[in-house]
Amino acid sequence: MEYEAVIGLEVHVQLDTNSKMFTRVGTGFGYPPNTLTDPVVLGLPGALPVMNREAIEKSIKVGLLLGCKIAEICKWDRKNYFYPDMPKNYQISQFDQPICEGGEVEIEMPGENPAKMGKHRMVELTRIHLEEDVGKLTHYEQDSLVDYNRAGSPLLEIVSEPDMHSPEEVFAYLTSLRNSLVAAGISACDMEKGQLRCDANISVRPVGTETLGTKVELKNLNTISGVRNGVEYEIRRQIRAIQEGETIIQETRRWNPDQKYTTPMRTKEMAHDYRYFPDPDLMPVKVDQDWVDRIARELPEKPFDKQRRYQQDMNLPYTVTSALCGDHLLCAYFEKTTELAKSATKTANWVVNDLLRELSQANKTDELSEEPTKRVTPQSCPVTPQKLAELVNLIEDGKLTNNVAKELFPEMFSSGKSAAELIKEKGLDNQSDDVEIEGICAEAISNDPNAAEKFRGGKEGAINALKGAVMKATRGQANPKVVDETLRRLLASS
Amino acid sequence: MPDNSPIFKTAKELSSDLANGTLSSTELTQAMIERVDTVDDQIHAFLHLDKEDALNQAKLSDDRRANGKELSPLDGIPVSLKDVIAVQDQPLTAASKILENYRSPYDATVTQKLKHAGAVVAGRLNLDEFAMGSSTENSAYGATCNPWDLERVPGGSSGGSSAAVAARETPLSLGSDTGGSIRQPASLCGVVGMKPTYGMVSRYGLAAFASSLDQIGPFSKTVEDAALLLEIISGHDPLDSTSFPKDVPLYSQELDNVEQPGVIGLPKEFFGPGMDDEVRASIEQSIEHYRSLGFQTKEISLPTTELSIPVYYVIATAEASSNLARYDGIRYTSRSEHAQNAIDVYAKSRGEGFGPEVKRRCILGAYGLSSGYYDAYYLRAQKARTLIRQDFERAFKDVDAILTPTSPTPAFKFGEKSEDPISMYLSDIYTISTNLAGLPGISVPCGFTESGLPIGMQLIGQAFEETKLLKIAHAYDREHLYGTQAPTL
Numbered sequence: 001m002e003y004e005a006v007i008g009l010e011v012h013v014q015l016d017t018n019s020k021m022f023t024r025v026g027t028g029f030g031y032p033p034n035t036l037t038d039p040v041v042l043g044l045p046g047a048l049p050v051m052n053r054e055a056i057e058k059s060i061k062v063g064l065l066l067g068c069k070i071a072e073i074c075k076w077d078r079k080n081y082f083y084p085d086m087p088k089n090y091q092i093s094q095f096d097q098p099i100c101e102g103g104e105v106e107i108e109m110p111g112e113n114p115a116k117m118g119k120h121r122m123v124e125l126t127r128i129h130l131e132e133d134v135g136k137l138t139h140y141e142q143d144s145l146v147d148y149n150r151a152g153s154p155l156l157e158i159v160s161e162p163d164m165h166s167p168e169e170v171f172a173y174l175t176s177l178r179n180s181l182v183a184a185g186i187s188a189c190d191m192e193k194g195q196l197r198c199d200a201n202i203s204v205r206p207v208g209t210e211t212l213g214t215k216v217e218l219k220n221l222n223t224i225s226g227v228r229n230g231v232e233y234e235i236r237r238q239i240r241a242i243q244e245g246e247t248i249i250q251e252t253r254r255w256n257p258d259q260k261y262t263t264p265m266r267t268k269e270m271a272h273d274y275r276y277f278p279d280p281d282l283m284p285v286k287v288d289q290d291w292v293d294r295i296a297r298e299l300p301e302k303p304f305d306k307q308r309r310y311q312q313d314m315n316l317p318y319t320v321t322s323a324l325c326g327d328h329l330l331c332a333y334f335e336k337t338t339e340l341a342k343s344a345t346k347t348a349n350w351v352v353n354d355l356l357r358e359l360s361q362a363n364k365t366d367e368l369s370e371e372p373t374k375r376v377t378p379q380s381c382p383v384t385p386q387k388l389a390e391l392v393n394l395i396e397d398g399k400l401t402n403n404v405a406k407e408l409f410p411e412m413f414s415s416g417k418s419a420a421e422l423i424k425e426k427g428l429d430n431q432s433d434d435v436e437i438e439g440i441c442a443e444a445i446s447n448d449p450n451a452a453e454k455f456r457g458g459k460e461g462a463i464n465a466l467k468g469a470v471m472k473a474t475r476g477q478a479n480p481k482v483v484d485e486t487l488r489r490l491l492a493s494s
Numbered sequence: 495m496p497d498n499s500p501i502f503k504t505a506k507e508l509s510s511d512l513a514n515g516t517l518s519s520t521e522l523t524q525a526m527i528e529r530v531d532t533v534d535d536q537i538h539a540f541l542h543l544d545k546e547d548a549l550n551q552a553k554l555s556d557d558r559r560a561n562g563k564e565l566s567p568l569d570g571i572p573v574s575l576k577d578v579i580a581v582q583d584q585p586l587t588a589a590s591k592i593l594e595n596y597r598s599p600y601d602a603t604v605t606q607k608l609k610h611a612g613a614v615v616a617g618r619l620n621l622d623e624f625a626m627g628s629s630t631e632n633s634a635y636g637a638t639c640n641p642w643d644l645e646r647v648p649g650g651s652s653g654g655s656s657a658a659v660a661a662r663e664t665p666l667s668l669g670s671d672t673g674g675s676i677r678q679p680a681s682l683c684g685v686v687g688m689k690p691t692y693g694m695v696s697r698y699g700l701a702a703f704a705s706s707l708d709q710i711g712p713f714s715k716t717v718e719d720a721a722l723l724l725e726i727i728s729g730h731d732p733l734d735s736t737s738f739p740k741d742v743p744l745y746s747q748e749l750d751n752v753e754q755p756g757v758i759g760l761p762k763e764f765f766g767p768g769m770d771d772e773v774r775a776s777i778e779q780s781i782e783h784y785r786s787l788g789f790q791t792k793e794i795s796l797p798t799t800e801l802s803i804p805v806y807y808v809i810a811t812a813e814a815s816s817n818l819a820r821y822d823g824i825r826y827t828s829r830s831e832h833a834q835n836a837i838d839v840y841a842k843s844r845g846e847g848f849g850p851e852v853k854r855r856c857i858l859g860a861y862g863l864s865s866g867y868y869d870a871y872y873l874r875a876q877k878a879r880t881l882i883r884q885d886f887e888r889a890f891k892d893v894d895a896i897l898t899p900t901s902p903t904p905a906f907k908f909g910e911k912s913e914d915p916i917s918m919y920l921s922d923i924y925t926i927s928t929n930l931a932g933l934p935g936i937s938v939p940c941g942f943t944e945s946g947l948p949i950g951m952q953l954i955g956q957a958f959e960e961t962k963l964l965k966i967a968h969a970y971d972r973e974h975l976y977g978t979q980a981p982t983l
Contacts, residue, residue, distance in 0.1 A: 039600050043820040045588065045701035046580045046602055048734050078816050080863070082840050089819035144836075146824075275863035277872055280705035280813055282735050 519570030569612030592847025602699020674925025681950025
């Protein structure tokens with residue numbers, strides 16, 4: 001019998017807000033342990049929570065972006081359980097009235113080959129709710145240490161329907177979700193920093209059946225590849241178990257990335273009774289429709305919508321758009337450059353080939369550095385959109401050959417100089433160039449009177465021989481457009 | 495101690511003495527310290543008194559006054575706090591062993607407000623552990639005695655706050671009231687105690703018992719003094735989401751603005767059996783007095799009254815079970831020395847750190863929230879709570895205030911009820927519904943039993959109508975001033 005997997009994901013995203021979910025203390029990564037704390041974060045006697053407006057606004061933004069229904073009332077519940085990473089031993093969360101319900105995430109499956117667009121489809125969402133993050137435990141042989149810097153940070157839980165069927169779909173879902181959230185400024189979604197975390201609910205069933213099999217919740221999927229590998233392993237484990245006549249039990253399992261297998265954490269019988277009840281410290285807050293409308297008006301374009309626009313309106317090839325649209329900073333850079341440049345296609349090529357190459361090299365050397373802020377982005381790199389547009393336009397105007405431009409670009413990136421500056425410095429000045437080209441063209445005509453004669457007689461193709469001679473004489477450095485114009489002018493006048 | 499010690503005076507009198515220079519805050523604070531040194535061995539109202547800190551604050555107040563920069567009518571007057579209200583760098587034990595070594599690193603909002611008003615914030619007052627109880631017998635540090643009869647309880651849970659004012663150990667104090675914890679001990683100790691409308695006073699910095707019911711409020715000898723203290727601690731607080739954004743009237747200046755005597759409601763459910771005869775007689779005299787002042791009285795009905803105790807014990811314990819989860823032996827609370835692993839740290843630290851009543855309520859509360867029981871207990875109690883609130887809303891269409899006894903009996907003896915939780919719970923029968931409805935209530939001393947035990951009457955007002963409630967209470971109090979009578983110690 002053939003089996004198919006049914007997978008639903010619970011994705012936790014740390015919202016990028018100035019302060020924590022229920023207090024004024026700032027959020028951040030990499031600070032000395034327990035410095036981002038105050039009486040509220042530490043759950044000291046008497047401390048009370050106050051809702052963070054920015055976190056609600058960002059949650060609504062996510063909901064609108066993903067087509068969810070936004071709740072009219074924002075209500076809070078307490079989820080009670082004892083764990084040392086949770087200062088109050090209850091987590092403020094949303095139980096029966098999540099801030100967003102429904103919605104969907106558009107995903108793209110891999111195409112036949114990298115140059116071909118893959119199939120797109122929507123993955124249904126169940127709900128999105130907001131809660132406070134917990135602290136971080138580090139275990140040693142005898143002791144455990146806890147750092148509450150992360151505790152109380154706003155955390156969005158995005159729950160999908162059991163609507164995916166393969167590790168590839170899971171990967172596509174996470175990639176798409178992450179691109180959308182990063183582009184909208186919701187979160188940096190860096191899995192290594194725990195800004196995006198993912199649990200998977202996995203079951204299998206015979207192909208063609210509708211009933212869901214017994215689900216297993218898979219945890220500790222800390223990287224995108226971990227998610228992919230863990231899900232893949234768990235699907236195989238379940239199918240094998242069923243084929244061997246075993247029964248799948250409802251349990252939580254842990255992915256062990258080093259050993260590459262999953263192990264049981266707890267069974268359904270060991271599940272907590274969270275004793276949810278409405279948090280009496282927080283009044284339910286009415287969500288103002290005008291507020292929602294205003295957020296809706298300011299929504300950024302979704303990455304796949306942008307990609308379609310680039311393909312349809314700008315005629316950019318799929319490979320280029322897919323390289324651009326996974327990175328909203330690159331898109332912003334590209335769009336700014338295109339406004340100034342004479343060719344969108346050429347600009348796009350420069351961005352996805354040359355700029356990306358220089359950026360990745362610059363950031364590679366920086367990987368040794370501990371300081372994350374040193375990362376070079378399209379926006380912070382020395383080649384500004386103005387400078388790239390100028391370069392593209394020089395080529396378009398025939399004042400610079402593509403080959404020379406390709407050589408200049410790394411220098412522009414390292415020195416911050418403009419193409420014009422470098423041309424002047426290197427004596428690649430176009431005026432002397434033109435005079436020189438005219439001489440070489442004249443020489444080519446006199447060297448091959450036969451071809452000149454044929455062209456004048458109406459044989460258009462004969463000019464190619466002359467062009468070839470000029471290119472050979474200039475070792476390919478001459479601008480073909482300039483050569484073409486010069487030859488035609490000389491042939492017409494003599 | 496001579497009876498002319500300033501500590502015997504009302505806050506209003508002290509305020510004018512300080513203003514006309516016949517008294518300094520240092521002298522007053524010194525008198526307070528002497529009084530505590532003299533009588534608190536018998537009363538045990540104070541868990542802690544930082545004398546040096548108190549005198550420092552007094553000195554600063556005197557300096558301000560010398561420069562003509564006094565901050566409020568309470569500048570220089572000591573105010574002592576129930577040991578659940580945070581004061582920076584002072585202990586906060588909630589009368590529990592589990593917080594034995596804890597000091598608060600921050601001020602509660604009411605503490606901040608008192609400090610900004612120049613009050614001398616001095617002394618940590620005893621209570622039933624985590625404010626759970628009606629006799630202050632549940633304190634891990636020993637019970638407080640009723641200054642009128644040392645063999646009797648002062649009431650609770652704010653028994654330290656009521657006894658300290660009654661014993662003239664402090665002119666003013668703050669307590670917290672979740673089901674009667676200010677009004678009942680005020681009644682049993684013969685002082686004024688008031689629970690404001692829920693949301694009127696910030697709870698930030700009050701170690702929570704039941705978040706939806708807790709309110710901080712004043713203890714004093716007179717209604718006038720209660721008004722003075724209330725107007726300082728009230729007001730919207732951005733740090734408390736349940737605090738109400740409303741301006742605070744200057745209650746103390748409104749008290750004598752004569753208003754038309756209104757209608758006083760007498761709920762028939764409160765006057766049934768179970769009330770002590772002397773209490774009944776005293777309350778009837780108070781009612782007569784109001785009639786003599788021109789007030790009308792009207793029998794009303796609050797049919798859901800009998801629900802209030804069961805509803806309260808489901809809701810309050812549910813919230814408490816969650817609120818007290820933070821006391822776990824992990825961070826700032828005492829950790830059991832017998833813990834071998836993480837589960838032990840929780841179970842043993844809490845097992846050793848909490849007293850029996852706290853454990854009873856945490857278990858009861860967790861049960862009511864458990865899956866499968868939630869609908870039958872917690873949800874149902876919330877629905878009943880709405881009915882109780884509606885009862886009061888209906889009643890207040892016809893009356894300006896509701897008058898009841900504060901407690902069915904005068905102060906009872908130690909041990910009399912502590913073995914029987916239900917009978918202890920019933921001592922809050924007249925006060926609990928006010929908390930469930932979120933309304934303001936005040937206990938005003940209204941006489942003594944033949945054996946000399948104080949009796950209190952309760953006046954309940956409409957939400958956020960503190961001014962009206964205080965005026966009605968003052969109309970009675972200014973002609974009797976039972977709270978200015980001091981016990982012999």
